Amino acid sequence: GKCKDLEIILPAAALTTIAAPTGHGKSKFLQNIILNVVKTYPAKRFLYFNFEESITDKIAQLINNICGLSEIYHDTDNNQFIKSFLRTFSAEKAEFTSKTAEKQLTNAIETIFNYIESDNLIIFAESPETSNITDIEDIEKIIIENANTHGAALGGVFLDYLQLVTHKNFSGATTERIEDICKRLQSLSIKYNIPIVICSQLQRGAKIYNLRNELLSDSKGIENTSNTVIMLYNSVDKCQPTSPPPSVPNMKK
Numbered sequence: 001g002k003c004k005d006l007e008i009i010l011p012a013a014a015l016t017t018i019a020a021p022t023g024h025g026k027s028k029f030l031q032n033i034i035l036n037v038v039k040t041y042p043a044k045r046f047l048y049f050n051f052e053e054s055i056t057d058k059i060a061q062l063i064n065n066i067c068g069l070s071e072i073y074h075d076t077d078n079n080q081f082i083k084s085f086l087r088t089f090s091a092e093k094a095e096f097t098s099k100t101a102e103k104q105l106t107n108a109i110e111t112i113f114n115y116i117e118s119d120n121l122i123i124f125a126e127s128p129e130t131s132n133i134t135d136i137e138d139i140e141k142i143i144i145e146n147a148n149t150h151g152a153a154l155g156g157v158f159l160d161y162l163q164l165v166t167h168k169n170f171s172g173a174t175t176e177r178i179e180d181i182c183k184r185l186q187s188l189s190i191k192y193n194i195p196i197v198i199c200s201q202l203q204r205g206a207k208i209y210n211l212r213n214e215l216l217s218d219s220k221g222i223e224n225t226s227n228t229v230i231m232l233y234n235s236v237d238k239c240q241p242t243s244p245p246p247s248v249p250n251m252k253k
Contacts, residue, residue, distance in 0.1 A: 010195040014227035015186045019200045024234040026199045044155030051164035055125040066108035072101045135166045147192040161199035179221025186225040
């Protein structure tokens with residue numbers, strides 16, 4: 001299913017969590033929020049931390065989201081074609097599905113690189129020059145440096161996803177590690193009056209009719225620190241029961 005014209009307000013000085021089972025679209029949902037805020041607030045800086053894919057993958061996905069096309073190029077998926085296109089910046093041999101698709105792709109590429117080059121959007125992900133930043137202490141340092149240097153120009157921070165954030169100086173259980181990470185992120189959001197948005201896994205077995213905070217992986221820390229929890233479920237999931245589900249609970253904490 002699709003959500004159209006869904007208005008989401010990201011509160012400043014607060015932690016917002018986007019939760020979904022694996023493969024149900026939390027990363028794409030987060031990317032669409034990012035694209036919305038960088039477009040709406042061109043004078044702000046937004047930090048986007050990704051912990052499992054390369055910076056090229058993230059840029060290609062953002063470009064694909066802007067295009068909004070089910071198919072750009074024949075015989076391959078959009079993200080693979082966009083990554084190939086970015087390597088060569090050549091469309092001479094490309095068999096676009098239409099002239100409109102070609103134009104939308106080139107416009108989307110220009111838009112994303114304008115965001116990046118103007119420091120409207122700063123992406124932290126693995127690249128040939130740098131290793132991926134995953135530890136909470138390194139993430140904290142980057143947020144603090146940006147807040148101290150740019151002040152109110154720091155518009156927000158996005159992390160995808162929480163369970164991949166490491167904590168090298170913490171030896172406790174996973175639930176305790178997650179809780180400490182959430183508390184530190186919440187503290188930063190309050191101190192610098194910025195929204196911080198994190199993606200989080202839902203436990204296996206989550207269904208559209210039983211979404212609730214208890215299904216958050218390592219839920220104690222997330223539930224205690226998040227101002228808002230948004231839960232997503234792809235209704236096209238093949239495991240969804242055919243009978244009508246009961247009413248869906250309120251997703252806001």
